[in-house]
Amino acid sequence: MNKPAAVPLHAYQRKWFLDRRRFKTGMFARQTGKTFTTTLEIVDDCFEAESQGKRAKWVILSRGERQAKEAMAEGVKRHAQAYSMAIEEVEGTFKTEEGEYLLLTANLPGGSTIHALPANPDTARGFSANVFLDEFAFHKNSREIWRALFPVISAGWKLRVTSTPNGKGNKFYDLMTGKDSRWSRHIVDIYQAVKDGLPRDIQELKEALNDPEAWAQEFELQWLDEALAWLSYDLINSCESAQAGNPQGYTGGVCFIGNDIARHKHLWVAWVLEQVGDVLITREISVLRNQSFKAQDAELDRLMKNYRVGRLAMDETGMGEKPVEDAKSRYGDYLAEGVKFTGSAKMHLATLGKQKFEDRLIRIPEGDQEVRADLHSLRKLVTPAGNIRFDVEADGEASGSHADRAWALFLAIYAASSPAVIDFEALEQPRQSFQAEFGEAALASDRRLNLAGWLA
Numbered sequence: 001m002n003k004p005a006a007v008p009l010h011a012y013q014r015k016w017f018l019d020r021r022r023f024k025t026g027m028f029a030r031q032t033g034k035t036f037t038t039t040l041e042i043v044d045d046c047f048e049a050e051s052q053g054k055r056a057k058w059v060i061l062s063r064g065e066r067q068a069k070e071a072m073a074e075g076v077k078r079h080a081q082a083y084s085m086a087i088e089e090v091e092g093t094f095k096t097e098e099g100e101y102l103l104l105t106a107n108l109p110g111g112s113t114i115h116a117l118p119a120n121p122d123t124a125r126g127f128s129a130n131v132f133l134d135e136f137a138f139h140k141n142s143r144e145i146w147r148a149l150f151p152v153i154s155a156g157w158k159l160r161v162t163s164t165p166n167g168k169g170n171k172f173y174d175l176m177t178g179k180d181s182r183w184s185r186h187i188v189d190i191y192q193a194v195k196d197g198l199p200r201d202i203q204e205l206k207e208a209l210n211d212p213e214a215w216a217q218e219f220e221l222q223w224l225d226e227a228l229a230w231l232s233y234d235l236i237n238s239c240e241s242a243q244a245g246n247p248q249g250y251t252g253g254v255c256f257i258g259n260d261i262a263r264h265k266h267l268w269v270a271w272v273l274e275q276v277g278d279v280l281i282t283r284e285i286s287v288l289r290n291q292s293f294k295a296q297d298a299e300l301d302r303l304m305k306n307y308r309v310g311r312l313a314m315d316e317t318g319m320g321e322k323p324v325e326d327a328k329s330r331y332g333d334y335l336a337e338g339v340k341f342t343g344s345a346k347m348h349l350a351t352l353g354k355q356k357f358e359d360r361l362i363r364i365p366e367g368d369q370e371v372r373a374d375l376h377s378l379r380k381l382v383t384p385a386g387n388i389r390f391d392v393e394a395d396g397e398a399s400g401s402h403a404d405r406a407w408a409l410f411l412a413i414y415a416a417s418s419p420a421v422i423d424f425e426a427l428e429q430p431r432q433s434f435q436a437e438f439g440e441a442a443l444a445s446d447r448r449l450n451l452a453g454w455l456a
Contacts, residue, residue, distance in 0.1 A: 007082050011196035012188045013037040017044075019184050025161040025175045026186035030218040032193045034162040035134055039075025041160070042114060042132060047083050050110030057112065057129035061119035061145070063138045064242050064366055065102045068116040071134055072104045076114050085109060096122035124149040130158040137166035137173070140238050146171045165217050167224060167233035177223075190219040214373055230350060230378040230390070231406075235357045236364070244282040245365030247306070250274060255283065255307040258411025259300065260404045261320040268296050269408035270303055273362075273416060275310075280356065280416055281363040283307065285371065285405065297326060304331060313415035315407065317341040339411060346390050350378070352417055353410035362413065374405035 009017060016026055016037050028034040042058045049056035060076075062068040072089075080087045088107040093100045094117055101123060106114040117123050119139045124131075125148040139145055153159050163172050176185060194200050209215055216222040243249055253274050260269045268288040273280040284307075286299055304312070312331065316324045316338030324338035339345055356362040365371055378390055390403075 007040055007079060009037065009040075010193070010198055012186075012193055013196075016186055016188075017041050019186070020158075021184040022156075022158050023182055024159070024184045024186070025172075026188070027165065027172075027176050027221055028162060028186075028188045029190040029193055029221060030164050032188060032190070032198060035071055036075055038132055038134070038160050038162055039071055040079045042130075043076060043079040043083060043085070045130070045158075046108050046110075046112040046114065047085060050108065050112055053110075055111040055113075057127075058114045058132065059127045059129045060114065060116040060132045060134060061124060061139070061149075062116060062134045064118050066242060066366075067134060068102065068104055068118055072106065072114075072116045076106050076116070080106065080108070094123055094126060096120075096126070119145055121145050121148040125152055128152055128155070128157070130160075132160040133162070135163045136161050136175075137163035137170050138237055139170075140240075142171040142234075165221055165223055166237065167229075169232050169234035170237075173223065187221060189221045211373060213377070214369065229376055230354060230380050231357060231375045233372070233376055235354075236372055236375050238360060239357050239362050239364055240366040241281070241363040242366045244363040245285065245368065247284045249281075250283050250307065251276065252308065254310040256280070256310055256412050256415035257300075257303060257307070257312045258408045258413070258415060259312065259314040259323075260408040260411065261296070261315045261317075261323050262402075262404060263293070263319060264290060266402045267404040268299075269404045270300060271405065271408040271412045272303060272307055273409075273412045274307070275416060279361050279363060280413065282365060282409075285365070285408075287405070293323065296323065297330075300327065301330070304335075309335060311415040312336045313411040314338055315341060315411065337415070339414070341407075349407070349410040349414050350380070350390060353406070353413050356413050362409075364409070371405055374403050375409070378403045378406050 010033075013033055013036075016024075016034075017040060026034060039060070042060070046056040046058070060068065060071050062071055077087065077089070085108055087109075090105040090107065092103045092105065094103040101118050101120075104116040108114070113129075115127065115129070119133065121141060121144045124145045129152075131149060131153055133139070133145075133149075136142060161172065161175060165176075166172070175183065176187075178185075188196075190200065190202060190205075194202055205219070206215055213224065217224055251274065253276060255272055255274045257273075258271045260267070262268050268291060270284075270286040271282065272284040272286075274283045284303065286303060288296060288299060291299075300312075303309075312327065312335050314320060314324045314327060314336065317340055320338070324336065327336040328338075330336075339349070353362075364375075380390055
C-alpha cells in the first residue's frame with residue numbers, strides 16, 4: 001500500500017499509518033504523535049470505506065475523559081477537516097451499572113461513526129466496532145478491559161494499541177513482549193523519532209527533565225523493574241482520579257493532613273485528604289522548596305483554616321521537632337501530632353498507605369507525573385542483618401525529592417487511621433493560640449470531632 005496520508009508525517013509515523021494489519025500495537029516515546037497518527041488512520045479508514053459506499057465504525061478507549069476529549073478534538077476533528085469531511089459532533093453519556101461516562105461521537109457524512117470515551121470493562125464490551133486503545137499501559141484494570149474487549153472485536157474488527165511503558169504489571173507489557181506473529185509490533189524511542197525527523201533537542205529535554213527513571217521509561221522505553229517498588233505503577237494507576245487534587249471539589253467533610261518537613265535539599269509537602277464515605281480523596285497537595293520556616297508555618301495555617309481538619313500528622317524527625325512543637329502550640333495536641341521516622345514507624349506508615357492503594361480506598365490526582373514518580377520511587381530494602389528499611393532510588397535523590405510526597409501522603413493516611421500514635425506521647429495543653437487565630441468555631445468543631453471519635 002503506497003497511498004499518501006492527507007497530513008504530513010515523519011517516517012516512523014508513516015510506517016505506523018501504512019501498517020494495516022488487523023492486530024497492531026506500538027510503543028512510542030512520550031509526545032511523538034502516537035495518538036495523532038492513529039486517529040489519522042481511523043479517519044482515513046472511514047474515508048476509504050465511505051468512498052466505496054460502505055460504513056466504518058471505530059471506538060477510541062482512552063485513559064480518562066480528558067484524554068478522550070483530546071483524541072476527538074486534536075485528532076479526529078482535525079483530520080476530518082484535512083480530508084474535507086464534515087462531521088457532526090455529539091456529546092452524550094454511556095450508562096453502565098457502575099455509573100455514567102462521557103461519550104463523544106463523530107458522525108461522518110456517509111454514516112461512519114467514531115466514538116471516544118474512558119476505558120473500563122463495561123465500556124470495552126459496549127460496542128461492536130474497530131477499537132483503538134490509547135495509552136493502554138495506563139488504563140485501570142487493563143487485564144479486565146482486555147478480557148471484556150477481545151470477544152467484541154473477534155468478528156473481524158481491527159485493533160490498535162499504543163502506549164508508553166508503565167511497568168510490567170499490565171496487559172500492554174504482555175502484548176509488546178509477546179513472540180507470536182499475529183501482532184504487528186512497532187517500537188519508536190526518542191532517538192528513532194528524532195532520527196526520522198521529529199524536531200526535538202534530546203540533550204535539552206533530558207537535562208530539563210532531570211529524572212533518569214522518568215527519562216528511561218518515557219523516552220527510552222525501558223521496562224523498569226517493579227520488584228522493589230513499594231507501590232507499582234499499576235497500583236498507582238488504579239487509584240488515580242480526575243476529581244482528585246482540586247481544592248474546589250472540597251465538600252466540607254473531615255480532612256486529614258500529612259506534613260513531610262524539609263528546609264533545603266528536600267521538599268516540604270502538606271497533603272490534604274478528605275474523608276468521603278470510606279474513601280480518602282486528595283483535595284490539595286502543597287509543595288514548598290527552599291522556603292523559610294515562617295513561610296512553611298503560614299502555608300500550614302492556610303490549610304488548617306481552609307479545611308475542617310480532624311488530625312494533622314507531621315514529620316518530627318530532626319529539624320521537624322520545632323515545627324511540630326510550634327504546630328502543637330498553635331493548633332493544640334488534639335489536632336497536631338509528631339511522628340518520628342524510626343524504622344518501625346516508617347514501616348507502619350508505608351503499610352497503612354499501601355493497604356489503602358490495594359483496597360482502592362484512596363484517590364490521587366490523575367496524570368500528575370511528579371506525584372507518580374515520588375510514589376513509585378519508594379523502595380523496600382532488606383539489610384544484610386535482615387532488617388527492612390525504605391529508601392529512594394538515586395534518580396529520586398537527583399531530582400531533589402526523597403519520596404517527600406509519598407511520606408506526606410502516608411502521614412495523612414495515618415492521621416485518618418486509628419488514634420494510636422507512633423513514637424509520640426500526647427500532652428494535654430490548652431489551645432489558646434489556635435483559638436485566638438482561628439476563632440471559637442474551630443474549637444467547637446474540634447469538640448464535635450472528639451465526641452465523634454475522630455480524635456484521641
